[in-house]
Amino acid sequence: MAMKSVSVLAILSLLALTLPLAIASDPSPLQDFCVGINTPADGADDFFMSGLQNPRPVANAVGSNVTAVNVNNIPGLNTLGISLVRIDYGVDGQNPPHTHPRATEILYVGVGTLFVGFVTSNGDGNPVAFAALSSQNPGVVTIANTLFGSKPLINPNVLARAFQLDPRVIVDLQTKFQPKT
Numbered sequence: 001m002a003m004k005s006v007s008v009l010a011i012l013s014l015l016a017l018t019l020p021l022a023i024a025s026d027p028s029p030l031q032d033f034c035v036g037i038n039t040p041a042d043g044a045d046d047f048f049m050s051g052l053q054n055p056r057p058v059a060n061a062v063g064s065n066v067t068a069v070n071v072n073n074i075p076g077l078n079t080l081g082i083s084l085v086r087i088d089y090g091v092d093g094q095n096p097p098h099t100h101p102r103a104t105e106i107l108y109v110g111v112g113t114l115f116v117g118f119v120t121s122n123g124d125g126n127p128v129a130f131a132a133l134s135s136q137n138p139g140v141v142t143i144a145n146t147l148f149g150s151k152p153l154i155n156p157n158v159l160a161r162a163f164q165l166d167p168r169v170i171v172d173l174q175t176k177f178q179p180k181t
Helices: 002-022 143-146 156-163 169-177
Strands: 063-071 083-089 105-111 126-132
Touching: 105 169, 143 169
Parallel strands: none
Antiparallel strands: 063 083, 083 126, 105 126
């Protein structure tokens, strides 16, 4: 009986010693900056992007323009886990419903007023917003394009049931969101 107690105690001690090795998390970067991965390092340009203060045109179907500032245009952001976007809105413009699969987001409205869904409120000018994301490459999934413009098409009956709509409405949306050939 004493031998059995020692064995159990030995196993529990071994588990206690190895438990910290089994806890999973994202590791911290091993360096302060990691440039030259996507493009060769060339100095200050790896940490600079000009023109972000300038408004962008919003003459498109949704009435907004998103300017991304991420590791693709500032290589110095590599491994820092951060990015930024400037969003210019026209009157009644919107940023289509979307998600960022690899990031959380916080939004700052610099000029104007935005309402639920980030649709501008009224004709009081051209609101500007900046969003900071917790990833150097957050990705973006535009919901309408993803659901109604998928290849192959998602069965309209599945989407109709999910959104509690008539399947004919879904077919119309799928027709609208399919790329023009």
